[in-house]
Amino acid sequence: MSIAPATPAIGMAQEQIHRHNVGTLLRHVHLGGSVSRAVLAERMGLNRSTIMALTAELSAAGLVCEERPAGRGRAGRPSLVVRVRPNWAYVLAFDVAVDRLVAARVGLGGAVLDRREAVRQRAGADLDHVVEVLARFGRQLHEAAPPDSVCVGLGASYCGMIRPGDGMVRFGPDMGWVDQAFGAELSRRLGLGIPVPVGNEAHLGAQAEQLRGAGVGLENLLYLHGDVGVGGGIIVGGKLLDGDGGYGCELGHMVVNPYDGRPCGCGSHGCLEAEVGERALLDAAGRPADLWGRDALRAVVDDADRGDELAREALRRVGDWLGIGVANLINLFNPGMVIFGGMLRDVYPGAAPQVRHRIATNVLPVARERVRLRTSGLGDDSTLVGAAELGFAALMADPLGVLARA
Numbered sequence: 354m355s356i357a358p359a360t361p362a363i364g365m366a367q368e369q370i371h372r373h374n375v376g377t378l379l380r381h382v383h384l385g386g387s388v389s390r391a392v393l394a395e396r397m398g399l400n401r402s403t404i405m406a407l408t409a410e411l412s413a414a415g416l417v418c419e420e421r422p423a424g425r426g427r428a429g430r431p432s433l434v435v436r437v438r439p440n441w442a443y444v445l446a447f448d449v450a451v452d453r454l455v456a457a458r459v460g461l462g463g464a465v466l467d468r469r470e471a472v473r474q475r476a477g478a479d480l481d482h483v484v485e486v487l488a489r490f491g492r493q494l495h496e497a498a499p500p501d502s503v504c505v506g507l508g509a510s511y512c513g514m515i516r517p518g519d520g521m522v523r524f525g526p527d528m529g530w531v532d533q534a535f536g537a538e539l540s541r542r543l544g545l546g547i548p549v550p551v552g553n554e555a556h557l558g559a560q561a562e563q564l565r566g567a568g569v570g571l572e573n574l575l576y577l578h579g580d581v582g583v584g585g586g587i588i589v590g591g592k593l594l595d596g597d598g599g600y601g602c603e604l605g606h607m608v609v610n611p612y613d614g615r616p617c618g619c620g621s622h623g624c625l626e627a628e629v630g631e632r633a634l635l636d637a638a639g640r641p642a643d644l645w646g647r648d649a650l651r652a653v654v655d656d657a658d659r660g661d662e663l664a665r666e667a668l669r670r671v672g673d674w675l676g677i678g679v680a681n682l683i684n685l686f687n688p689g690m691v692i693f694g695g696m697l698r699d700v701y702p703g704a705a706p707q708v709r710h711r712i713a714t715n716v717l718p719v720a721r722e723r724v725r726l727r728t729s730g731l732g733d734d735s736t737l738v739g740a741a742e743l744g745f746a747a748l749m750a751d752p753l754g755v756l757a758r759a
C-alpha cells in the first residue's frame with residue numbers, strides 16, 4: 354500500500370487527537386463516577402455523536418458500560434449514563450511509609466478492591482525486605498483477582514526523593530536509603546512484565562487529595578504529609594510543582610528555627626520537620642526516647658484531649674512551629690486549601706489554635722482571605738490512592754493501546 358507523503362502526518366495528528374479524546378473521556382468517568390453523555394459532551398467540548406462513538410469504543414474494549422439514568426427525566430430520550438465497568442480493569446498500588454507497607458488492588462474508578470498491609474521495622478536500609486514483602490502481596494492480590502479481570506498498571510509511593518522516570522529512590526533519610534533502585538527491583542520481583550513508576554509520598558498525596566479527597570475542584574492547594582518527618586506537595590494552577598529534577602516541595606526541610614533548632618535527619622538544624630515531626634512532639638511531651646510510632650503519637654494527642662497539661666503544651670509548641678511554616682507557605686503560594694495528612698491528621702486538631710493564630714498574625718490579609726484548613730479527605734490512604742493514580746496514568750493516556758498490550 355502506498356501512501357502520499359502528506360497523508361501520514363495528517364493521519365498521525367488525527368490518531369493522536371482521537372487517542373487523547375478516548376483517554377480524556379475515560380478519565381472523566383474514572384474520576385467522576387457515572388457521568389451522562391450530555392455532561393461529557395459539555396466538559397469535553399465535543400458533540401454528542403462524537404461522545405457516543407468514543408463511549409462505544411471504550412465499551413467494546415470492556416472499560417466502561419452505559420445505562421439509563423435512575424428515575425425518569427424530562428420528556429424525550431434521556432442521556433445515557435457512562436460508568437466504569439466494575440471489578441475488571443485494575444492497578445496494583447504500593448505504599449511504603451516509615452512504619453508500614455501497603456499493597457492494594459484498585460479498580461478503574463478508584464475503589465480499593467483488596468489490600469494487604471504489614472508493619473515495617475525501623476531497621477535501616479531495607480530494600481530487599483520491602484521489595485520482598487510488596488512483591489509477595491502484589492502476586493497474592495493479582496492471583497486473587499477475578500479470572501477475566503486485567504491488570505493495566507502498577508504504581509508505588511515511597512517516603513523519599515524519587516528520580517522521575519525510573520523509580521530510583523535518591524534519598525530517603527528516615528531509613529538511610531541512598532540511590533536504591535526500588536521501582537526496578539519491585540517490577541522485577543513482581544514478574545508481571547510491567548514497570549513500576551514511583552512517586553514521592555507527599556507529591557502523590559497532594560494529587561490524590563486534589564483528584565479524590567478534600568481538595569476536589571481546587572487548582573491551588575498545599576498538602577503536608579506527616580510520617581516521621583514532614584513531606585509536602587504544592588499544586589499551583591492544577592499542576593504539581595515538582596521542580597527541575599523532580600525533587601521539589603520538600604516543605605519539611607524549610608528552615609524555620611535556624612539558631613537553636615532541633616537537629617534534622619537531613620543533617621541541618623531547625624527544619625520544619627525537626628520542629629513538628631514525630632520526635633519533636635514525643636520529646637516535648639516528655640516521652641522516653643525508645644518510644645516512637647503512630648500509636649505513641651496518638652497517645653500524646655489522647656492525653657491532651659483528656660486535659661494532660663504536658664501533652665497540651667507539647668501540641669501547642671508543635672502547633673506554633675507548624676503555624677510558622679504554614680504561614681510562610683500561604684504567603685508564598687496563596688493556596689485555596691491547606692491539607693494535613695498522615696500523622697499530621699492526628700496532630701492538627703490539637704494544634705489548630707496555634708496554626709490559626711500564626712496565620713492571623715503572619716499571613717498578609719488578602720492572602721489569607723479564602724484559605725481553608727482541612728485534614729486529608731482520604732484518611733491514611735492519600736498516598737496509596739496517589740500511587741494507584743500513578744498506575745492508571747498510562748491507561749488514561751492511551752486506553753486502547755494499554756489494553757492491547759495487557
Ligand SMILES: [Zn+2]
Binds near residue numbers: 617
Ligand atoms: Zn531537614
